[in-house]
Amino acid sequence: MSPLQGKCVWITGASKGIGRALALRLARDGVGLALCGRDLQALSSLSSEARGLGSPRVFVKAFDLADDAAIVSFARDGRGTVGPADVLINNAGFNPRKVPLAEVTLEEFDAILAVNLRAPFLLTREVLRDMIPRKAGHIVNVLSTVCHFANETMGAYTAAKKGFEGLSGVLLKELRPHGIRVSAVYPGGTDTTFRANQRPDYMKPESVAEALRSVLVMPDDVIVHGLTFRPAAETNF
Numbered sequence: 725m726s727p728l729q730g731k732c733v734w735i736t737g738a739s740k741g742i743g744r745a746l747a748l749r750l751a752r753d754g755v756g757l758a759l760c761g762r763d764l765q766a767l768s769s770l771s772s773e774a775r776g777l778g779s780p781r782v783f784v785k786a787f788d789l790a791d792d793a794a795i796v797s798f799a800r801d802g803r804g805t806v807g808p809a810d811v812l813i814n815n816a817g818f819n820p821r822k823v824p825l826a827e828v829t830l831e832e833f834d835a836i837l838a839v840n841l842r843a844p845f846l847l848t849r850e851v852l853r854d855m856i857p858r859k860a861g862h863i864v865n866v867l868s869t870v871c872h873f874a875n876e877t878m879g880a881y882t883a884a885k886k887g888f889e890g891l892s893g894v895l896l897k898e899l900r901p902h903g904i905r906v907s908a909v910y911p912g913g914t915d916t917t918f919r920a921n922q923r924p925d926y927m928k929p930e931s932v933a934e935a936l937r938s939v940l941v942m943p944d945d946v947i948v949h950g951l952t953f954r955p956a957a958e959t960n961f
């Protein structure tokens with residue numbers, strides 16, 4: 725039997741890419757799922773697929789993570805439908821284009837920070853309402869190898885992910901006395917719709933999902949602080 729069987733896992737950015745692959749992998753473990761994205765059609769078909777693979781309960785909600793009230797209502801409805809999160813995967817993220825910082829508009833900058841930094845803060849605060857009293861839980865924050873570098877043309881995205889990294893590190897310390905684990909993961913290039921062009925030389929989302937799942941099934945006395953994994957095509961350090 726899977727060590728995750730019967731747990732309740734919440735995943736943001738589940739409509740495609742890494743989040744979708746992870747939801748389908750965890751469905752095979754028999755976990756209940758609360759999933760979000762903006763594409764309702766993609767989420768609805770994911771819900772049917774996840775049930776078919778073994779997930780006992782699936783809740784989906786389509787909304788923009790830049791909408792604070794929608795995040796709070798996702799948390800309320802998720803709690804009421806599939807139950808409080810045992811695991812939260814803050815996975816959703818985006819980078820609209822690669823452009824020097826001098827050309828980034830204020831609107832773009834704000835939108836990038838809203839989804840990649842502000843939204844995971846808000847949703848984490850919501851799930852902690854249940855995790856802290858229950859003295860249990862695991863929060864996995866999907867960062868990026870951009871946190872290890874200063875890549876030109878990815879300034880706002882890098883700032884958001886590094887900000888999220890800081891938040892994740894502080895949470896790890898603050899939540900340990902409450903019995904809640906916090907892990908940061910740093911994927912390298914993954915062949916998803918994250919970028920317009922296909923990259924078959926990058927990791928498959930299903931492979932990244934396996935790496936993320938490995939963080940969830942560690943023995944209870946192991947806390948993964950940070951896990952970096954990359955495709956063979958990436959060799960810069």
Ligand SMILES: NC(=O)c1ccc[n+]([C@@H]2O[C@H](COP(=O)([O-])OP(=O)(O)OC[C@H]3O[C@@H](n4cnc5c(N)ncnc54)[C@H](OP(=O)(O)O)[C@@H]3O)[C@@H](O)[C@H]2O)c1
Pocket residue numbers: 736737738739740741742743760761762763764787788789790815816817818839866867868869910911912913914915916917918919
């Ligand atoms: N792909 C890579 O090379 C790579 C590398 C390192 C880290 N990452 C990180 O991995 C995570 C997953 O990325 P991915 O590669 O799977 O990208 P993806 O295929 O583009 O999927 C991104 C997911 O985030 C959701 N999302 C984006 N903006 C949103 C918004 N405003 N409101 C609600 N949901 C939103 C999307 O949902 P909708 O489209 O339905 O809105 C989608 O489900 C991100 O945090 C990304 O930064 C990716």
